[in-house]
Amino acid sequence: MNIAEGAREAIYTDGITALRGAFSVAWADAMREDIEAAFAEASAREGGAVGRGPKRYYVEIHPEQLRGFVDLVTHPWVTAVCTDVLGDDYEIVELGFDIPFAGAVNQPWHRDFPMPEVTRKERRLNSLAFNLTGVDTTDDMGPFEIAPGTQFDDSPEFGHDMFPPKPHYERYNSLAVRKYPQRGDISARSALTIHRGTANKSELSRPVLVLGVDAADATNSDKHAMAVTKPYWDALPQQVRDHLHCPIVDRLTPITQKHTIEGLVMGEA
Secondary structure, eight states: OOTTTTHHHHHHHTSEEEETTSSOHHHHHHHHHHHHHHHHHHTTSTTSSEESSTTEEEEEOOGGGOTTHHHHHTOHHHHHHHHHHHOTTOEEEEEEEEEEOTTOOOOOSBOSSOOOHHHHHHOOOOEEEEEEESSOOOGGGOOEEEOTTOTTOOOTTSBTTTBOOGGGHHHHHHHOEEOOOOTTOEEEEOTTSOEEEOOOOSSSOOOEEEEEEEOTTOOGGGGOOOOEEHHHHHHSOHHHHTTOOOOEESSOOOOOOOOHHHHHHHTTO
16 A cells, blocks of 8 residues: 555645654654754854744755755655655755744745646646654644645735735634644645744744655746755765755855745735
8 A cells, every 4th residue: 555645635635644653753853953053054144044924934954964864855655745746756856944933923824935837727736845843843832824725726816926915814714724743743735735834932942844845847946955965965875866956066055045025024924
């Protein structure tokens, strides 16, 4: 039986699916250590971290900054979901993380990028976002909230083709489901599904890893800048190299974040 049986249907119906206990708690704790180290480096330089609302940041990183990268992208559930939804020639295009700190407020309802024409015309999803939490999520930590079934919502009223106007909020509030992932869990969703981060009323941060994957005809790689060094590339399993088409460089350059429009609008939340 396919380890990810039913995942494609769930993504097309609800916009999201998940696997509990995909990784060990120790693996998730190491992931969080790497996220926190990357955030410390990124927040110390101009353009290293982009605001996604008060006390909330996004940082894109290179695969070499995450010790568990190969574990993640070769996990049987991840590869099965990517293949079932995106096709055999899917491409890994993004690795990053979100961190809402204490005091983060409700984000506006949004999707992560404008709807592609292939989705609008053919109702075909050509990208996925995988998320893994660095903490055991509780209600006071500002959990992720999603409006299932809204991945195909389309309106000329959406700001930047991403942000529904406030008169639409009543519908999304009525659909909203909060997610409480625990360390080791992994979810896969269409980033077109309307969602938001909620207010973090705790004293703790809630780091979440993001892995972005495209179908062959998607163009999200244009928004990202991951790279690998030659020794790292040479040591990767062929299974990973087949789906990682990023530049191979002599030395990694810290990434300057590109999500300027999203960061600007999130700041109005």
